[in-house]
Amino acid sequence: MACSTRSCRRLDDQRYCEPLRQVRFGAPWSVDFQGRHFALGEVPLSHETLACRECDLLQEIPPLPPGGKARCPRCGETLVSHRPNGLDRLLALTIAAALTLIVANTMPLMGLEAVGRSASTTIIGGAIEMWLQGSEITAVIVAFCAVIAPAGHVAFLLVVLIAVRRPPAPRWVGELLRSAHFMEPWSMTEVMMLGILVALVKIAELATVTAGIGMFAAGAFIFLIAAITVTFEPHEIWSRIEWADGTKPLLPVDAIGAGQAGAVR
Amino acid sequence: MSAAALSAARAGIVSCLTCGLLSRPAAADPGFCRRCGGKLVWRKQHSVQYTWAFLVAAAICYIPANALPVLGTTALGSTEFDTIIGGVIFLYKSGSWPLALIVLVASIMIPLGKILALSWLLITVQRGQARNAHDRARLYRLVEFIGKWSMLDVFVDAFTVALVQLSPLMSVEPGLGVVFFMAVVVLTMLAAQTFDPRLIWDSAAEREAHGG
Numbered sequence: 001m002a003c004s005t006r007s008c009r010r011l012d013d014q015r016y017c018e019p020l021r022q023v024r025f026g027a028p029w030s031v032d033f034q035g036r037h038f039a040l041g042e043v044p045l046s047h048e049t050l051a052c053r054e055c056d057l058l059q060e061i062p063p064l065p066p067g068g069k070a071r072c073p074r075c076g077e078t079l080v081s082h083r084p085n086g087l088d089r090l091l092a093l094t095i096a097a098a099l100t101l102i103v104a105n106t107m108p109l110m111g112l113e114a115v116g117r118s119a120s121t122t123i124i125g126g127a128i129e130m131w132l133q134g135s136e137i138t139a140v141i142v143a144f145c146a147v148i149a150p151a152g153h154v155a156f157l158l159v160v161l162i163a164v165r166r167p168p169a170p171r172w173v174g175e176l177l178r179s180a181h182f183m184e185p186w187s188m189t190e191v192m193m194l195g196i197l198v199a200l201v202k203i204a205e206l207a208t209v210t211a212g213i214g215m216f217a218a219g220a221f222i223f224l225i226a227a228i229t230v231t232f233e234p235h236e237i238w239s240r241i242e243w244a245d246g247t248k249p250l251l252p253v254d255a256i257g258a259g260q261a262g263a264v265r
Numbered sequence: 266m267s268a269a270a271l272s273a274a275r276a277g278i279v280s281c282l283t284c285g286l287l288s289r290p291a292a293a294d295p296g297f298c299r300r301c302g303g304k305l306v307w308r309k310q311h312s313v314q315y316t317w318a319f320l321v322a323a324a325i326c327y328i329p330a331n332a333l334p335v336l337g338t339t340a341l342g343s344t345e346f347d348t349i350i351g352g353v354i355f356l357y358k359s360g361s362w363p364l365a366l367i368v369l370v371a372s373i374m375i376p377l378g379k380i381l382a383l384s385w386l387l388i389t390v391q392r393g394q395a396r397n398a399h400d401r402a403r404l405y406r407l408v409e410f411i412g413k414w415s416m417l418d419v420f421v422d423a424f425t426v427a428l429v430q431l432s433p434l435m436s437v438e439p440g441l442g443v444v445f446f447m448a449v450v451v452l453t454m455l456a457a458q459t460f461d462p463r464l465i466w467d468s469a470a471e472r473e474a475h476g477g
Contacts, residue, residue, distance in 0.1 A: 050286060051273035051280035055466040058273045077403045092367070110307060112428050114435075121427040129427035135439040141447055142423045145416060174301045178283055185454065188413050188420075195420025198368060201361050202352075202440070203428055206435070227318070238284045244302035 010029060051234075052077055080235050090231045091161045097224040099152050104189075104217035109196065115205035121194070122148055122214060148223070149186040156180035157228070160237065167240035168248050174241045177234070186231075190222045272466065279305045291330045309461035316387055319456035323379050326448040331373070333442035335422050341434045349373065349418055350441060371417040372446070379415070379453045380407050383460060390464045398465055405462045419447050 004010050013056035048061045052072040061070050071078055085087070104123065113183035121129070156176045161177075163169040164250040200209050242248060273280050278287050279295045283303040290296060295305035334346035348353065349372050356365035382404050397463060422443050429437040 050285065050425065051278065052284070053280065053285065054406075054462045056272040056274055056463040057466070058271050058276055058278065073401070086365055090347060110428070119430060121424065126423040126427040129430065130423050130439055133438045135443060138419065138439060138443050138447055142419060145413075147421070157465070171302075172286070178301065185458070186349065186414065188416055191413055191416050192420045194367070195417050196424050198356070198364050198417070198421045199424040199428065201356065201364055202425060203360070204369070205359060206429070210475075235285060238286070238300065240293060241300070243291070243300045244297070245299045247299065263287065 007091055033177075040146065050079055051121060053080060063239060081229060081233055083233065086231060086233050087161065087164065090228065090233075091165075093224055093228050093231060094154060094158050094161055097221055097228060098158055100217045100221040101150060101154055104214050104221055106153070107214040108212035108219065109214040109218070110200070111202065111210045112207045112211050113210075120212065123218070134215060145186055145188040146192045149183045150189050151222070153180050153183040153187045154225075156183070164240040168242040169240055171244060172240050174238070174244070177241070181234075186227070189218060191217055193222060268426040270462075274307050274463075274467075279307060280290075281305060282309070294428060308463060308467075309459060312459055314463060315459040316383060316456045319452045319459065320380055320383055320387070323376070323449050323452035324455065326445045326452065327376060327380070329445035330376075330442055330449050334440035334457060335418065335442040335443060335446065336425060337438045337440055338429075339438070349446065351420070354419070359439070368418060368421070371414050375411055375415045376453060378448050379408050379412065381455070383453070383456055384466065386460065401465050402462060405460065405465070409457050412450075412457055415447055415450045415453070416447075419443060419450070 017237050019153060049058065050061055051058050052075060054077040055072060057072055057074045057077040059072065059079075061080055062078070064070055066082060067082045069081040085115035089248055106122070108120040109125070124143060127139045127146065130136075130142060157180045159179065160169075160173050160177045165175045196215070203209060273287065278289050280287050281298040281301060281303055284298060284301040286298055286300040288295065288299060288305060290305065295307065298305050331349055335352065336347045338345050338347065349368075353369045353372075354367050356362075356368060385403060386401055389397070394433065396446050422439055426437050426439055429435060
């Protein structure tokens, strides 16, 4: 598809969307859309029309090849990525992440030995010790960022992914997806791992430190969560959830990339 | 015939912040999203004011966060207090300068950088500046991505405290600085979340019409 915008560099896997252009075509303002002119209030909304969440540019998603991405021509934000079997992969990754997270939280993270005395800690142990030492606020935030947010993110995502396997998924699935989305920025396992590394270097002079099973599980969890972030495609999941006003999603579920214009809302 | 890129708001269309569905509301108050039930807004409400409030609070907390000790180490009866920069110097002296650099960047430079970057974004948005929109959008994405990494020092302190409890030989306790430092990180993250990046691209006329 020919692209009229400034930056069509990698057409094979990355495409830039077609912005809806506002044209001064006599008065009043009108919009140039698929070769026809529309007044501003009459721009047709199809399944392929999206507004960029970063810059609000209204645009048409081009047909995407498998593995392709559509980017905003103005600010470069990735709008839609089309991954074959994206939901299956995402479910597999999420199940794996849930299992490693359980191991990471229940097994000891590391142990420490000095002059015949030994101590070990789990992830939540770091927060509990903070609480016991009189720094309650810190303890709560550490517990939220290191345990509650990652667990909530993965658990909500898991339920959503299982529920959307049989579309249309009921409305509460949307609420869970929103909660998962809320937890995501506060889930800081990777930061915690780097923090542990620094703490270990600080302590290493004083005592012998051994890594526990929990440490390896948390390491694996970081990679799984990164893979989930890359594979996650909200556009496709939302298209499988029943609408709040009771409308069943009437669009072909795998319409992204198929290129056909959906129903006009 | 002049052509300009068309924003959804200009065409009278609201995009849902939660699910991305486009709606064309009949009234000025767009109401709720038909798909996910979320509140629809043209732009995040009072985005500029909220972001400024979080930023000012973060800037105030930044001072005690760096001046007060984050860790107190008791060994053989005597207690030593360490600030964040003290921890960096300790790491550097003990020979692990890459980690010293990571902690320096994550704990001191990133929070300060975030406060300055968001202030610049807010000032340019309030002045209705149209230049550098691409750079500013990229800067905002960077601030959003990098945000959680300044939490590093809080985790370092938490796990040092959790592990080194070999009393009466040696013990470590958290200092008041940790609370302020954490406040800086959380407040700057909230500031980044309340800022609406679409304001960067809005023309003066749109800002007037839909508010920020």
